[in-house]
Amino acid sequence: MQQKLISLAIGATLLATGGAMAQEVVKIGYVGPLSGQSAHLGTDTSNGARLAVEDLNAKGFKIDGKPVKFVLMAEDDGAEPKQATAAAQKLADQKVNGVIGHQTSGTSIPASRIYYNAGIPQISASATSPVYTRQKFNTTFRVVANDLKLGGTLGKYAVQKLGAKRIAVIDDRTAYGMGVATEFVKAAKGAQIVDKQFTTDKATDFNAILTSIRSKNPDLVFFGGMDSVGGPLLRQMKALGIRTKLMGGDGICTEAMPKLAGPTAGDDAIVCAEAGGVTPVQQKKMEEFAGRYRKRYGQELQIYAPYSYDAVMAMATAMATAKSADPKKYLPSLAKVSYPGITGTIAFDAFGDIKDGALTLFTFRGGKKTLIEVVK
Known part of the structure; x- marks a missing residue:
């Protein structure tokens, strides 16, 4: 048993x-x-x-x-x-x-x-x-949403809402950076693209490309890339006396961006868009x-x-x-x-x-x- x-x-x-x-x-x-x-x-x-x-x-x-x-x-x-x-x-x-x-x-x-x-x-x-x-x-x-919508929306907004007439464009040569910058340029109808510059997603020194951009007197700078580059880029823009807004996609639309940009990330110095978003509902x-x-x-x-x-x-x-x-x-x-x-x-x-x-x-x-x- x-x-x-x-x-x-x-x-x-x-x-x-x-x-x-x-x-x-x-x-x-x-x-x-x-x-x-x-x-x-x-x-x-x-x-x-x-x-x-x-x-x-x-x-x-x-x-x-x-x-x-x-x-x-x-x-x-x-x-x-x-x-x-x-x-x-x-x-x-x-x-x-x-x-x-x-x-x-x-x-x-x-x-x-x-x-x-x-x-x-x-x-x-x-x-x-x-x-x-x-x-x-x-x-x-x-x-x-994809870059067709992200870059396109930013391009239209730059011209129609911000009134940009002379725009300089920088991208970091990544698939994301090039893609969103390309679609931005296509949609920015009515504005003149006064300069196109390239950097990398690891760069820290932007003096040469920003000096070129400054000479073109843009009223907006668009950057296709991430915040780790966008923050230092904005710092150096301001150091060189480029007082325009910096615009970009979701790569620079992060809580870390103001810290990376430091005091140069003043009120309304950046306009960015997230590839996503929620309605009030x-x-x-x-x-x-x-x-x-x-x-x-x-x-x-x-x-x-x-x-x-x-x-x-x-x-x-x-x-x-x-x-x-x-x-x-x-x-x-x-x-x-x-x-x-x-x-x-x-x-x-x-x-x-x-x-x-x-x-x-x-x-x-x-x-x-x-x-x-x-x-x-």
Whole structure:
């Protein structure tokens, strides 16, 4: 009798253990710059994805009626294309169920082929180059507006709202910087582009190009690049007596920009746009998320955390609809997903671009990012 009870106890233990082991683990990869000049942005985006994973687990998210456990597998690409493809291949080899990333267009584009070949859905929360979603890869998505809209909107705003007549343009030669600058120039109809200059995403000395620009007497300078370069660029603009506004895309539209630019980031010295944005209807959700983010991480969110959060949630929603976390099975559902996110409804067009993507125009006042308007 005792032996029988022992056997029953062992059997019950094995069943319990087996049940625990049977819980499916859904691996969500994240790749972005967790080191280097843009680490603050990559960390912000990673934090947003991690918060989504924690929320899914806390509410016992189910796929086909069975609870699953989500895990975030974060990789650092240093905003470098070669490092990005190595990280992408690592995640593909680990058979992740989906990927959030990469941060920049220059890393998202080369990595996207690896995910496509592996059949793994990829959603970027920040890459804006049109090329990214124009490669005929059905695995490629983004939750922010692309450069066609970002640069185009800024170009129109510069001429129609700021009254710019003579514009100098600088880009950092990255896919993002060149893309947004090109679209800006196309849309800035009615203004004269008095100078075009180039730098790099690692540069710190802009004396030569700014001296050239100063001689052309522009009334606006547009920069296609990130805040790590844009901040020092603005410092040196002011040091050389170039008193015009600096305009740029989401790369310089960060909470870190005033710190990087120092005292030169005075009131209304910068006009920038985020590739995303929430209408007043969504503002309460965004404020609640910002509060939760602050409590969880002890810091203010930068830009992309709400978008990476929505990207994870849209991916999970597609899995639930398809009743499977198998990439091949839930990919068609992801293409047709409609998820009411923090940043708005996440739904994709035939290219994998966000439908009806919004842009938010900002300036800085008192060192704080200040809303100008949301446009669609």
